[in-house]
Amino acid sequence: MKIALAQLNYHIGNFEQNTEKIIQAIHHAEEAGADVIVFSELSVCGYPPQDLLEQADFIQSTEKAVATIAGTCTRIAAVIGAPVLNENQRGKKLFNAALWLQDGKVSFVQHKTLLPTYDVFDEYRYFEPNRTFEVIQFRGHTIALSICEDLWDHQPVENSFARNSLYTISPAEELAKLNPDLLINIAASPYSYNQGDKRKNILINNSRQHQLPIVYVNQVGGNTELIFDGGSMVLNRNGEIVHEMPLFEEAIQFIELDNIHHSPSKASTAETEDLRLKNMHQALLLGLKDYFFKSGFNKATLGLSGGIDSALTLAIAAEALGSENINVLLMPSQFSSGHSIQDAKDLAEKLNISYQILPIHEAYQSLLNTLQPIFQDLPFGLAEENLQARIRGTLLMALSNKLGYLLLNTSNKSEAAVGYGTLYGDMNGALSVLGDVYKTDVFKMSRWINRNQEIIPWNTINKPPSAELRPDQKDSDSLPNYDLLDAILFRFIELKQSASELIREGFDAEIVNRVIRLVNLNEHKRFQAPPVLRVSSKAFGMGRRMPIVAKYS
């Protein structure tokens, strides 16, 4: 049996385009002689549709699209993902379903059993969990269908307080009892740089435990915060990965089921630091590109300070959108160092980006004049620093509004974590490109981009970070060094370690408590931050929901 794996990029709510894309793939697979083609989870409507699932017309459009797609499956079968109505009077309105299309109609439906409701996932908000299991007979094979989390009843976790087994049932175990000779899993599994081989290991364990080949098809593409990386694969019954599809790009590939049993196991390639940076960079490119193109935009602006965050953001944006679609502002103040302006110009010229220099002295002075009745003769402080950042934010938005460029936010995750940024100032932007990238990784990725030639000025990479909002300011005046800061932040945010655990691990108590206090105190700022391209297992945004008003210990 020849199986096509369709790893495609869907647009949420764009039924016309998704349907056309799916039908084209079906025709392509049919011409290639495939028996069945497998798409990914909720492929018909896009994933995650969020509260659009509560709108009757969204579900009606899905149903129409499913019928259209089914109509083309006359000589080939297809597995697609779609929400379907729960016919029972009790329980949630919908199931998250894998539909088997054959003979021009939906001939079998498998509902999703395990509904991820943690981190960025809200599936029990919409879906009733499945409780019954069946298999399909198709051209001499017995096939079991499952959906993404259905194989994740047992998963490794990174902190001692979290659970390995979030569910009380194992769908793979239930399906295995029905003696299938193939398990298909359709997925919408987002990328995260720090989860390494977690997904592969889950698939390997399932395959080995149940002695079943697995065809795993993941979607690819960015949907606001989430970036899906593809990486669809096929495993034989020994848990050996016999076929791997590319990361971060669409592809349709074929496998012959009868040939995979004796395939040699591929040596698992340990992810090198180089590959980690390459993948994270690819993820950001895809996330940025899809945010723009799926929203109907193609032009971006940002404030280029001469610092490393805006430099890296620009390098990524230029690659994603084309340098001709970018127009940046240099907005020096009296606190800007000469090298900053020169570094910013160097980068813009190297990348062939058009830029304008709008000094902010005059506007700053004029706002200070306006504020004289408030500020009086109070000493220079945070208010004056924020004022500069807000003038810059306002100039960038003026350009954005006047010329139709979307503003890219240039904050990194370390800053976002400790609130080192000005709300309505440098926190502005339609999208935060680096908001899930720690400062230490900003440095590493910048060096990685320069691996063959200097793209980001070495001077930008090597000089000590500064916000340049007061004379001779350095980040290190108010923050621990970034190696230490990021080590604490990663353990507190991604690994959810407590202060006492961190201190037991040997971190300085005073610094740990100060950093955690800063993270907690700045929930109100992050509440109003732009959407962040998520590349880790725990990004700020929809995946991390903390109360603003609370007493944090």
Next chain:
Amino acid sequence: MKIALAQLNYHIGNFEQNTEKIIQAIHHAEEAGADVIVFSELSVCGYPPQDLLEQADFIQSTEKAVATIAGTCTRIAAVIGAPVLNENQRGKKLFNAALWLQDGKVSFVQHKTLLPTYDVFDEYRYFEPNRTFEVIQFRGHTIALSICEDLWDHQPVENSFARNSLYTISPAEELAKLNPDLLINIAASPYSYNQGDKRKNILINNSRQHQLPIVYVNQVGGNTELIFDGGSMVLNRNGEIVHEMPLFEEAIQFIELDNIHHSPSKASTAETEDLRLKNMHQALLLGLKDYFFKSGFNKATLGLSGGIDSALTLAIAAEALGSENINVLLMPSQFSSGHSIQDAKDLAEKLNISYQILPIHEAYQSLLNTLQPIFQDLPFGLAEENLQARIRGTLLMALSNKLGYLLLNTSNKSEAAVGYGTLYGDMNGALSVLGDVYKTDVFKMSRWINRNQEIIPWNTINKPPSAELRPDQKDSDSLPNYDLLDAILFRFIELKQSASELIREGFDAEIVNRVIRLVNLNEHKRFQAPPVLRVSSKAFGMGRRMPIVAKYS
């Protein structure tokens, strides 16, 4: 048996204060001769604790607090709410539990069965659902415990696509089989102005169906977006409400269980429009007050435009925080009408609020000069309008940063819905006071506030709304009149009706499609809006989760 109902206001994560408050109430009830005192859901840690539940030390602090509280229950029993660890190796880490404290220890635990995971609720994100039911024998009575949603297995819904029965089990039915003579329900049920007697009817139906008296204890207080209104009550076995506690305030009250069976049914008082406005106003006061005091702030600022939204916000803030804690800015531009400044001054003086006038002409001109290389000789447009709003936002934040006043956002729900506001401008603020109040209700509430005397200048209420960002601008230039707009918005947002349903109801197709398009197009703006005090069944914020990048039909 004498039962104390403790309707209290908790602070999330403030274990010390919550514990002290609970213990004081226990002593008070003991002195009053009560047999048992009932607190509300998750009273020990505060509700909703959100992702704090994923932190080991948060759960450890809860456990310590529970032990301390239990230690005081030697002559009286108490029912408190807390997260407890799931001892099984499979399933979510925690249960949401009602704990029966007696003889100095936790003597019985009832886990929550129905975990609301819709709108603002995320309970399945954290908790494993209960599957077993038991009752307690106490001083000659058989008592069943349940938690909030446990009684909501059947609930009325406002749109035809939603479900009445979100769950496949009825905990009240299961408990009723065990023949209790009392059902206690501890709740954290937020206020919404458009749900009328929904909660009462749920309780009445449960009581009647199972012929059981119900003691229902709800919490009170604001927690960021959510406002809990209290209104705890007691029903006899005939479903008659025999005792009702106040709305929006803490109280400890007593009932004698043996006396309620023959109490006359209270006549249900239909909510008048006057009462609806009064309650909504009370809710906003409480939400604002708790946002400030629980965060450790007590001073507020806002931009007073002479329009009705900022006037109403100021009137509410002055009542909540005291006029001496407020300092507002009047920021006229060349487009401000004379009456606006006069109306703003009148209001500030009437409420005894200190204010400063900071004209924005100079700053506006200076920013236009700075932007000359971008704007060149392009015609006046949206960018110039937004620029004025952003200058004002920047001035307000400068005051906030310099003097420590929290900025209140003054946008209403109609504006927030259609994106009639400037991101990083008038959308600024720590908290949106009116973001869940439609413009038509802003008018009604302002008139209600003026019911005895003119507080908000009648001129502010009666003049046509205008943003005053260009000459002779009126809201009605670009939006349908507010009666029509709000009618469409309410049906689309709260009732989740589709465009086609609205058109079938008789609304003009072109207007309906335009309004819905505006709502959908502005998801990106609302993503960065401040937290909104929620007073309806569907507020913008955590309860409404729409993708930014999607094709909306």
